[in-house]
Amino acid sequence: MATTIVDxxxxxxxxxxxxMTSRELRDWLxxxxxxxxxxxxPDRAGRPLGxxxxxxxxxxxxxxxxxxxxxxxxxVTEVTTLRGEEPEPTAGDTDWRHGLMNVGHDPLKAS
Numbered sequence: 001m002a003t004t005i006v007d008x009x010x011x012x013x014x015x016x017x018x019x020m021t022s023r024e025l026r027d028w029l030x031x032x033x034x035x036x037x038x039x040x041x042p043d044r045a046g047r048p049l050g051x052x053x054x055x056x057x058x059x060x061x062x063x064x065x066x067x068x069x070x071x072x073x074x075x076v077t078e079v080t081t082l083r084g085e086e087p088e089p090t091a092g093d094t095d096w097r098h099g100l101m102n103v104g105h106d107p108l109k110a111s
Contacts, residue, residue, distance in 0.1 A: 018104035
């Protein structure tokens with residue numbers, strides 16, 4: 001088995017917090033980042049942290065770096081702070097939901 005710097009607990013918490021698929025997140029970031037000044041770089045539209053989440057979702061666990069681990073911890077902390085430990089699907093207000101979706105968590109989806 002390949003070695004990894006990501007422990008099982010963080011791996012599970014990250015993949016619970018990030019409940020959007022790569023495609024859903026990519027589409028969301030493109031939609032959120034669409035604008036006159038960002039249309040030149042549609043693949044990089046949206047929040048940079050969301051793109052880091054996409055990068056992590058596209059890697060094998062054994063290929064993750066220390067920076068990836070820091071991003072995973074940040075996302076877990078951000079989602080947990082805003083949602084709690086075991087959140088039920090909740091609409092909340094639009095800005096709150098969109099902020100969570102920018103890092104790969106859709107509060108309307110069950111985790």
